[in-house]
Amino acid sequence: MRLPHSHPLDLEHGRIDLSHGAGGRAMAQLIEDLFARELGNEFLAQGDDGARLPACTGPLVMATDAHVVSPLFFPGGDIGCLSVHGTINDVAVMGAQPLYLAASFVLEEGLPLAGLARIVASMAAAARAAGVPVVTGDTKVVERGKADGVFITTTGVGVRLAGIDVSGANARPGDAVLVSGPLGDHGMAIMSVRENLAFDAPIVSDTAALHGLIADLLAAAPDVRVLRDPTRGGLAATLNEIAHQSGVGIVLDEAAIPVRPAVAAACELLGLDPLDIASEGRLIAICPAAGAERALAALRAHPLGTEAVRIGEVIADERRFVQMKTRFGGRRMVDWLAGDALPRIC
Amino acid sequence: MRLPHSHPLDLEHGRIDLSHGAGGRAMAQLIEDLFARELGNEFLAQGDDGARLPACTGPLVMATDAHVVSPLFFPGGDIGCLSVHGTINDVAVMGAQPLYLAASFVLEEGLPLAGLARIVASMAAAARAAGVPVVTGDTKVVERGKADGVFITTTGVGVRLAGIDVSGANARPGDAVLVSGPLGDHGMAIMSVRENLAFDAPIVSDTAALHGLIADLLAAAPDVRVLRDPTRGGLAATLNEIAHQSGVGIVLDEAAIPVRPAVAAACELLGLDPLDIASEGRLIAICPAAGAERALAALRAHPLGTEAVRIGEVIADERRFVQMKTRFGGRRMVDWLAGDALPRIC
Numbered sequence: 001m002r003l004p005h006s007h008p009l010d011l012e013h014g015r016i017d018l019s020h021g022a023g024g025r026a027m028a029q030l031i032e033d034l035f036a037r038e039l040g041n042e043f044l045a046q047g048d049d050g051a052r053l054p055a056c057t058g059p060l061v062m063a064t065d066a067h068v069v070s071p072l073f074f075p076g077g078d079i080g081c082l083s084v085h086g087t088i089n090d091v092a093v094m095g096a097q098p099l100y101l102a103a104s105f106v107l108e109e110g111l112p113l114a115g116l117a118r119i120v121a122s123m124a125a126a127a128r129a130a131g132v133p134v135v136t137g138d139t140k141v142v143e144r145g146k147a148d149g150v151f152i153t154t155t156g157v158g159v160r161l162a163g164i165d166v167s168g169a170n171a172r173p174g175d176a177v178l179v180s181g182p183l184g185d186h187g188m189a190i191m192s193v194r195e196n197l198a199f200d201a202p203i204v205s206d207t208a209a210l211h212g213l214i215a216d217l218l219a220a221a222p223d224v225r226v227l228r229d230p231t232r233g234g235l236a237a238t239l240n241e242i243a244h245q246s247g248v249g250i251v252l253d254e255a256a257i258p259v260r261p262a263v264a265a266a267c268e269l270l271g272l273d274p275l276d277i278a279s280e281g282r283l284i285a286i287c288p289a290a291g292a293e294r295a296l297a298a299l300r301a302h303p304l305g306t307e308a309v310r311i312g313e314v315i316a317d318e319r320r321f322v323q324m325k326t327r328f329g330g331r332r333m334v335d336w337l338a339g340d341a342l343p344r345i346c
Numbered sequence: 347m348r349l350p351h352s353h354p355l356d357l358e359h360g361r362i363d364l365s366h367g368a369g370g371r372a373m374a375q376l377i378e379d380l381f382a383r384e385l386g387n388e389f390l391a392q393g394d395d396g397a398r399l400p401a402c403t404g405p406l407v408m409a410t411d412a413h414v415v416s417p418l419f420f421p422g423g424d425i426g427c428l429s430v431h432g433t434i435n436d437v438a439v440m441g442a443q444p445l446y447l448a449a450s451f452v453l454e455e456g457l458p459l460a461g462l463a464r465i466v467a468s469m470a471a472a473a474r475a476a477g478v479p480v481v482t483g484d485t486k487v488v489e490r491g492k493a494d495g496v497f498i499t500t501t502g503v504g505v506r507l508a509g510i511d512v513s514g515a516n517a518r519p520g521d522a523v524l525v526s527g528p529l530g531d532h533g534m535a536i537m538s539v540r541e542n543l544a545f546d547a548p549i550v551s552d553t554a555a556l557h558g559l560i561a562d563l564l565a566a567a568p569d570v571r572v573l574r575d576p577t578r579g580g581l582a583a584t585l586n587e588i589a590h591q592s593g594v595g596i597v598l599d600e601a602a603i604p605v606r607p608a609v610a611a612a613c614e615l616l617g618l619d620p621l622d623i624a625s626e627g628r629l630i631a632i633c634p635a636a637g638a639e640r641a642l643a644a645l646r647a648h649p650l651g652t653e654a655v656r657i658g659e660v661i662a663d664e665r666r667f668v669q670m671k672t673r674f675g676g677r678r679m680v681d682w683l684a685g686d687a688l689p690r691i692c
């Protein structure tokens with residue numbers, strides 16, 4: 001549908017105003033000349049109230065995440081690619097192949113169109129690289145001071161891989177706990193911008209789509225029992241959730257947990273524990289101990305898993321504690337963070 | 347997963363704080379004791395990163411909408427039921443049976459839990475009444491002044507009904523244009539609260555899930571060509587979209603267009619045209635003229651379509667104009683609203 005618009009969108013100096021969310025000509029132009037142009041695919045081009053998609057050949061998986069990260073742009077990414085990666089990852093860790101994304105935008109009046117265009121371009125590039133198109137969307141505008149630039153909710157649909165049964169409830173005593181790489185890069189990339197921390201080299205977000213890594217892992221090790229992306233709350237929250245769902249304990253080996261020196265230093269400075277800090281491109285996998293080396297080899301063979309390591313094991317524990325063997329030979333509890341050290345990191 | 351929480355949620359006097367979006371214990375408690383308790387179903391209970399769903403038996407449809415309506419509560423509904431109805435309707439007007447919803451929440455710090463609980467209860471009741479469960483969700487919190495109470499994005503998935511082919515691109519000259527009931531109730535219900543208009547009887551939103559009405563219509567009249575819910579931009583925007591998609595003109599009969607007296611009066615007072623005002627529980631259907639009476643009868647036989655009428659016809663017109671035969675025998679253009687008379691009505 002090509003509409004006759006009187007003025008072209010001024011992507012250089014223009015700003016979002018309330019008419020861009022009003023359901024009339026201005027909104028149609030914004031969708032056509034910015035969103036659909038960047039995200040363009042055969043489904044989005046249908047132009048109806050939603051997307052008409054092919055039939056799926058297997059059980060469905062559905063996941064959704066709102067993204068409210070601040071700042072909108074950060075070292076290694078922005079809210080656009082983050083919102084694509086985050087939802088792809090939540091579908092993929094369910095043992096599913098991500099197929100389609102929906103994206104809904106809440107825009108604040110006054111938002112520069114140039115910034116929005118960068119965000120949408122980043123989203124489009126991430127979706128294209130992942131092979132998961134944004135097939136439908138929505139655009140709302142709220143008055144200045146009633147939002148914070150842009151919020152993006154993405155929802156993903158995928159189809160479960162045959163022969164795979166992963167869930168946070170499947171961990172069993174004796175299983176090995178693996179992680180695909182260093183922890184906390186994303187959260188500390190955001191914090192170091194916000195807190196104006198200066199390092200020799202900036203901390204760069206790990207934001208990435210993990211479905212390729214997961215497909216390779218599951219092909220090599222179909223007996224993997226749990227997959228999860230350690231986002232908000234970091235490794236500590238993720239493992240506590242799994243311990244609760246599975247009714248087990250987990251013991252980590254502090255010396256084995258990978259954290260980049262710059263991330264460790266920034267955490268030290270801010271009084272944070274790297275175990276509580278979000279990653280957006282890391283994978284936690286729990287698998288039978290006997291298959292751990294095979295699984296690690298598969299992870300390491302993928303560009304996103306070169307630094308994969310084994311960091312602990314699942315034990316029988318009715319109290320469902322997550323504990324850590326410290327470098328000094330002691331043990332400490334790894335609890336969930338009670339408060340909120342890191343608001344709006346995703 | 348039953349977590350050991352030290353304090354119960356104070357649903358009477360409590361407020362949202364940043365910890366409710368931090369990925370730790372407070373968020374888990376909010377999800378468990380409010381969202382999952384109200385919305386509860388077998389899929390949400392899985393507690394993984396998304397929902398594991400059955401396989402679907404046909405081509406998929408996917409639709410998404412952010413909801414930013416202000417005020418959050420209005421005569422006839424609230425943001426909770428609205429966000430369920432709106433997305434169900436966008437799936438249903440694609441000629442599909444809505445099956446599952448995802449819901450993501452952006453909450454403003456300081457939001458009273460009592461208000462949130464009412465909203466979630468309303469959402470749950472709407473989802474239950476519609477038979478379309480909320481199978482997965484997300485919860486983010488932003489600082490006070492960075493959102494406006496609650497924003498809710500819902501995404502729906504459904505499966506296309508066999509033998510049905512509806513699209514905004516399918517209208518043909520000679521077709522009849524039908525509407526399921528009076529227009530503009532929803533938009534004017536919101537505006538009359540906002541503008542403090544006092545009427546003898548308040549204007550009540552028409553918000554409703556239309557999939558039952560649509561199923562009955564399509565069973566009686568499978569040759570229906572276009573279905574659409576006239577939300578933002580009202581009938582005027584909806585018909586202009588269809589005219590553009592289909593490459594046709596449309597001529598409306600002003601005398602036939604149903605508008606309640608109170609809505610007409612409020613529009614008059616505010617200088618608005620009822621044709622630009624959103625409905626959230628009305629259906630526009632375009633079908634071959636020969637089948638129009640059968641289609642109307644099917645609409646009228648359903649509780650949500652008792653006031654269904656024929657309001658116009660599709661004509662050949664390369665300019666794709668939507669026009670109206672006025673009560674006085676003249677013709678006027680029905681253009682899209684240029685600006686934004688009604689921000690944040692959904």
Ligand SMILES: Nc1ncnc2c1ncn2[C@@H]1O[C@H](COP(=O)(O)OP(=O)(O)OP(=O)(O)O)[C@@H](O)[C@H]1O
Nearest residue numbers: 031035047048049050105136137138139411577578
């Ligand atoms: N930000 C966006 N990016 C990509 N596509 C979009 C975006 N916003 C809207 N669209 C697409 O534009 C079309 C019209 O969307 P729109 O939101 O107006 O329809 P609707 O949901 O039926 O109306 P409403 O939101 O008023 O209920 C849809 O096909 C939708 O997928």
Ligand SMILES: Nc1ncnc2c1ncn2[C@@H]1O[C@H](COP(=O)(O)OP(=O)(O)OP(=O)(O)O)[C@@H](O)[C@H]1O
Nearest residue numbers: 065231232377381393394395396451482483484485
């Ligand atoms: N508001 C909500 N209503 C219903 N269920 C919710 C809500 N918020 C979260 N959930 C559910 O709680 C579980 C955990 O959600 P959470 O958002 O913590 O997971 P995640 O998306 O993997 O993490 P992150 O959002 O940090 O990326 C999921 O099963 C999700 O469906």
Ligand SMILES: [Mg+2]
Nearest residue numbers: 065086090231
């Ligand atoms: Mg997530």
Ligand SMILES: [Mg+2]
Nearest residue numbers: 090229231395
């Ligand atoms: Mg996750």
Ligand SMILES: [Mg+2]
Nearest residue numbers: 138139410411
């Ligand atoms: Mg929409």
Ligand SMILES: [Mg+2]
Nearest residue numbers: 411432436577
């Ligand atoms: Mg809609």
Ligand SMILES: [Mg+2]
Nearest residue numbers: 049436575577
């Ligand atoms: Mg619609």
Ligand SMILES: [Mg+2]
Nearest residue numbers: 064065484485
């Ligand atoms: Mg989430």
